[in-house]
Amino acid sequence: MRRRTTRLAATAALTTITVLGLTACGGSGFSDTSTGGGEAGGELTSSDDGLSVLIAASGDAEATSVTDAVAAWSSDSGTDAEVSVASDLPQQLSQGFASGEPADVFYLSTEALAGFASNGSLLPYGDRLTNRDDFYPALVDNFTVDDQFYCAPKDFSTLGLIINTDMWADAGLTDADVPTDWDSLADVAAQLTTDDHVGLAFSPEYARIGAFMAQAGGTVTNADGTEATLDSPENIEALTYVQSLLTSGDAALTSDLGAGWGGEAFGTGQAAMTIEGNWIGGALSTDYPDVAYQVAELPAGPGGQGTLQFTNCWGIAADSPNQEAAVALVEQLTSTDQQLAFADDFGVMPSIESAAEQWKTDNPDQAAFLDSVEFAQGVPNQDGSAAVITDLNSQLSGLKTGDPAAILESAQANFDAILK
Amino acid sequence: MTVIATRPPRRRSAATRGESLSGWLFVSPILIILGLFLAVPVGMALWVSVSDWTGRGSPFASGVGFVGLDNYRELLGGGGLAERDFGLSLRNNAWYVLLVVPIQTAVSLLLAVLVNRQVLRGRGFFRTAFYFPSVTSSVAITVLWLFLFSQSGAVNKLLSFVGITGPAWFNDASGVLHNLLALVGVREAPAVLADNTALGIPLWEWLAGPSVAMSAFILMAVFTTSGTFMLLFLAALQNLGGDVQEAAMMDGATGWQRFWRITLPQLRPTLFTVLTLGLIGTWQVFDQIYTGTQGGPQKTTLTPAYLSYTSAFGDQEWGRGAAIAFVLFVIIVVLTILQRIVLRDRAVSKRRLAMYAPAAATADSTTGTTGTTGTEARR
Numbered sequence: 095m096r097r098r099t100t101r102l103a104a105t106a107a108l109t110t111i112t113v114l115g116l117t118a119c120g121g122s123g124f125s126d127t128s129t130g131g132g133e134a135g136g137e138l139t140s141s142d143d144g145l146s147v148l149i150a151a152s153g154d155a156e157a158t159s160v161t162d163a164v165a166a167w168s169s170d171s172g173t174d175a176e177v178s179v180a181s182d183l184p185q186q187l188s189q190g191f192a193s194g195e196p197a198d199v200f201y202l203s204t205e206a207l208a209g210f211a212s213n214g215s216l217l218p219y220g221d222r223l224t225n226r227d228d229f230y231p232a233l234v235d236n237f238t239v240d241d242q243f244y245c246a247p248k249d250f251s252t253l254g255l256i257i258n259t260d261m262w263a264d265a266g267l268t269d270a271d272v273p274t275d276w277d278s279l280a281d282v283a284a285q286l287t288t289d290d291h292v293g294l295a296f297s298p299e300y301a302r303i304g305a306f307m308a309q310a311g312g313t314v315t316n317a318d319g320t321e322a323t324l325d326s327p328e329n330i331e332a333l334t335y336v337q338s339l340l341t342s343g344d345a346a347l348t349s350d351l352g353a354g355w356g357g358e359a360f361g362t363g364q365a366a367m368t369i370e371g372n373w374i375g376g377a378l379s380t381d382y383p384d385v386a387y388q389v390a391e392l393p394a395g396p397g398g399q400g401t402l403q404f405t406n407c408w409g410i411a412a413d414s415p416n417q418e419a420a421v422a423l424v425e426q427l428t429s430t431d432q433q434l435a436f437a438d439d440f441g442v443m444p445s446i447e448s449a450a451e452q453w454k455t456d457n458p459d460q461a462a463f464l465d466s467v468e469f470a471q472g473v474p475n476q477d478g479s480a481a482v483i484t485d486l487n488s489q490l491s492g493l494k495t496g497d498p499a500a501i502l503e504s505a506q507a508n509f510d511a512i513l514k
Numbered sequence: 515m516t517v518i519a520t521r522p523p524r525r526r527s528a529a530t531r532g533e534s535l536s537g538w539l540f541v542s543p544i545l546i547i548l549g550l551f552l553a554v555p556v557g558m559a560l561w562v563s564v565s566d567w568t569g570r571g572s573p574f575a576s577g578v579g580f581v582g583l584d585n586y587r588e589l590l591g592g593g594g595l596a597e598r599d600f601g602l603s604l605r606n607n608a609w610y611v612l613l614v615v616p617i618q619t620a621v622s623l624l625l626a627v628l629v630n631r632q633v634l635r636g637r638g639f640f641r642t643a644f645y646f647p648s649v650t651s652s653v654a655i656t657v658l659w660l661f662l663f664s665q666s667g668a669v670n671k672l673l674s675f676v677g678i679t680g681p682a683w684f685n686d687a688s689g690v691l692h693n694l695l696a697l698v699g700v701r702e703a704p705a706v707l708a709d710n711t712a713l714g715i716p717l718w719e720w721l722a723g724p725s726v727a728m729s730a731f732i733l734m735a736v737f738t739t740s741g742t743f744m745l746l747f748l749a750a751l752q753n754l755g756g757d758v759q760e761a762a763m764m765d766g767a768t769g770w771q772r773f774w775r776i777t778l779p780q781l782r783p784t785l786f787t788v789l790t791l792g793l794i795g796t797w798q799v800f801d802q803i804y805t806g807t808q809g810g811p812q813k814t815t816l817t818p819a820y821l822s823y824t825s826a827f828g829d830q831e832w833g834r835g836a837a838i839a840f841v842l843f844v845i846i847v848v849l850t851i852l853q854r855i856v857l858r859d860r861a862v863s864k865r866r867l868a869m870y871a872p873a874a875a876t877a878d879s880t881t882g883t884t885g886t887t888g889t890e891a892r893r
Contacts, residue, residue, distance in 0.1 A: 191571075209569075
C-alpha cells in the first residue's frame with residue numbers, strides 16, 4: 095500500500111513538473127503564431143524597443159564595418175541597435191524563431207529564405223522600401239517567394255574566371271588569348287597545364303559547375319519556378335563538356351587536388367585558373383599575397399555567356415516588435431553610400447545599380463565581376479532546394495567517371511518532388 | 515535502529531512517512547532538473563516528431579497539427595530524398611559502429627593488460643599517455659585529424675616513405691570494401707545486389723563499406739576512446755583477486771590460456787559496460803562530422819545524428835529531424851538489448867563440460883593423487 099502511494103506521489107510530482115515545464119515553454123509570451131505584420135498590406139509594428147541585428151561575418155573587417163554602420167544609424171535615429179555576430183547563423187535564427195524572440199534584423203541566405211518564409215517567420219517588406227527599384231531585378235527575383243518580395247539584397251557576388259598572370263605569361267599567352275568560348279577555354283587550359291599544376295580547377299559543386307549549365311543555356315527550373323528543368327539537353331551538354339575537361343587532365347576538381355576550394359588550389363599554385371567569386375580577392379591578399387592574378391568574365395557556351403550570382407539579404411522578423419525602425423535601418427544599410435562603404439571595407443559588390451559606376455571606378459581589377467551581372471543566373475531558392483542541391487553536389491564530385499545524364503535525372507526527380 | 519524497532523506501530527508509520535517525505539524533498543532538486551532538462555525535452559521532441567510544427571513559435575501552439583506517423587513514413591518508405599538520405603546515413607553509421615566498437619574494445623583491453631603488468635617500467639607515464647586523447651576535446655582532435663589526413667599531410671608523407679601513394683582521405687568517397695573487391699577484379703555489382711534496394715539504397719551500396727573518409731573517422735574514434743575504456747578495464751583488472759590466477763598457474767595454464775579462460779570471463783560485466791557505452795557513443799557520432807566534413811564527400815560521412823540536425827535547423831523539417839532522432843533511439847535500445855542477451859551469463863554447456871570431464875579423469879588416473887604432482891608431471 096505504502097509503495098503504491100509513493101509511486102503515485104512520484105508520478106504526480108513528475109506530471110506536475112512536466113506540465114509546469116510545458117506551460118513555461120508554451121507560454122513564453124508567444125503562444126499564438128498569427129500575430130505580427132506577416133502580411134504585406136498590414137501595418138508595421140512600432141515601439142520603443144531597441145533592435146538586435148544578427149550577422150554572420152566573414153571576418154573582423156565585416157563585423158566592425160557593420161557594427162559602425164548600425165551604430166551611426168542608431169545615433170541618428172535615436173533607436174537603440176545592437177549587432178551580434180553569429181557563429182552558426184541558421185541555427186541561431188531557428189532558435190530565435192522557435193522561441194518567439196528572434197533578432198529583428200539579420201543576414202538571410204537565398205536557400206534559407208523559403209523555409210523561413212513558409213512558416214511565417216519573415217516580414218515581407220521589400221515593396222515598402224523607398225529604394226526598391228534601385229536593386230538589380232535578378233536579385234529581387236532571388237528574394238521573391240510566391241510573388242512577395244521578402245527582403246532587401248544586402249550585396250551580391252558573381253563567378254568569374256581568375257587567371258594566374260605569371261603562369262599565363264609563362265605559357266606564352268597574351269591578353270588576346272583570354273577565353274571567350276568553351277573551345278578556347280579548353281585550349282588555354284591545355285596550354286597552361288604543366289607537370290606542377292593543372293590549367294583549371296573548380297570545386298565539385300553546383301555553385302561552380304552550374305555556371306557551365308548557364309552557359310549552355312540550361313536552367314534549374316523554368317522561369318516561373320514551377321517545373322524542374324535540370325535534365326534538359328542543355329544541362330547534359332554542359333556536364334558532358336565539364337567531364338571532357340576533367341578527363342583531358344587539363345582541368346581538375348579541387349577535391350582531387352586536396353584543396354578545400356578554388357581559392358586554395360589557385361593560391362597554392364596547383365591551378366593556373368579557377369572559377370570563383372569576388373570574395374577570392376580578400377582571401378588571396380590575406381593568405382597568398384604574392385600571387386598575381388586577373389579577373390575575366392566567364393566564357394560563352396552554346397547558350398551565350400553565363401555565370402551564377404549569389405546574394406544574401408537583410409531579413410526582418412515577423413515577430414519584431416519594432417518593424418518600422420527595422421525597415422528604416424535596412425533602407426539606410428542598403429543606401430548607395432553605405433553599400434560603397436561596405437564594399438571598401440570588406441570587398442562586396444553593391445546590390446543597387448546606382449552604386450555600380452562608382453564601384454567599378456574604385457575597383458577596376460574586379461570590374462569583370464560586376465559586368466557579369468548582365469548574364470548572371472540566380473541559384474534556386476525553393477523550399478527544400480538546399481537539400482536537393484547538396485545531393486547534386488555529392489554526385490558532381492563523381493562527375494569525372496559518372497554519367498552526366500544519370501546525375502541530372504536523379505537531381506531532376508528530387509527537384510520535382512519538392513515542387514509538388 | 516533499536517529505538518525505531520521498539521516504537522509502537524502507529525508512531526513508527528508516522529515516522530517513516532516523515533522520513534519518506536524528507537527523502538522526496540532531498541531528491542526533488544535532481545527530479546526537477548531531470549524532469550525539466552530530460553523528460554520535458556524528450557516529450558516535446560516526441561510530439562514534434564508526430565506534428566507538422568514548422569519551427570516558429572511554440573510546438574504546442576494552436577496552429578500546430580498532429581500528422582500521425584507521416585514523418586516516420588517519409589523516412590522509412592517515402593521513396594524520396596529524405597528516405598535515401600536516411601538510408602545513407604544509417605549505412606555510414608552502421609559501418610562505423612561495426613568497425614569502431616570491436617576495435618576500440620580490443621585495443622583498450624590490450625592497453626589495459628599492458629599497463630596493468632607489474633614489471634612494466636614507467637606504468638604511470640603510459641597510463642597517462644594512453645588516456646590523454648580522451649581528455650582532449652573532440653573538436654580539437656578533429657581539426658588535428660584534418661591536418662594529419664590531408665592530401666599532403668603527415669600520414670600520406672609517412673605512407674610515401676614506404677612507397678604508398680596515400681588516398682585523399684577526407685575527400686575520398688569510395689567505399690573501402692568496394693575498393694578491396696576491385697583489387698580482386700569485382701567492379702560491377704551482381705544484378706541481385708544492384709537491383710534490390712533497402713531504404714532507397716541499392717544493396718550493393720550498402721555493402722560498399724565505410725568510405726575512405728569515414729575510415730579516417732574510425733581511426734580517430736579508436737584513437738580517442740580507447741583510453742577511456744582502457745581505464746575501465748584497468749580498474750576491473752585491478753579488482754581481480756590473484757588467487758584464481760594462482761590456481762590456474764598451479765594447474766599449468768599458460769599465460770594465453772589464463773587470459774582467455776580466467777581473466778576475460780571475469781571481466782564480463784566491464785566488457786558489457788564498454789560495449790554498451792561504445793555502441794551508444796558510436797551511433798550518436800556528431801561533433802566530428804559537424805566540425806570535420808559536414809557529411810561529405812558524397813554524403814559518405816552523413817550520420818543519423820548529423821542528418822537530424824541539418825533536417826531541422828537547415829531545411830526547417832523539424833518533424834523529420836525529431837523522427838530521425840527517435841528511430842536512432844530505437845536502434846540503440848534494440849542493439850543494447852540484443853547485446854545483453856548475447857553476453858548474459860549462461861550455464862556451462864554440455865559440450866564445454868565434456869571438454870573438461872575426460873581431461874580431469876585422465877589426469878587423475880595417470881598421475882599421482884595430489885594436484886601439485888600432477889601439474890609437475892605434465893610439465
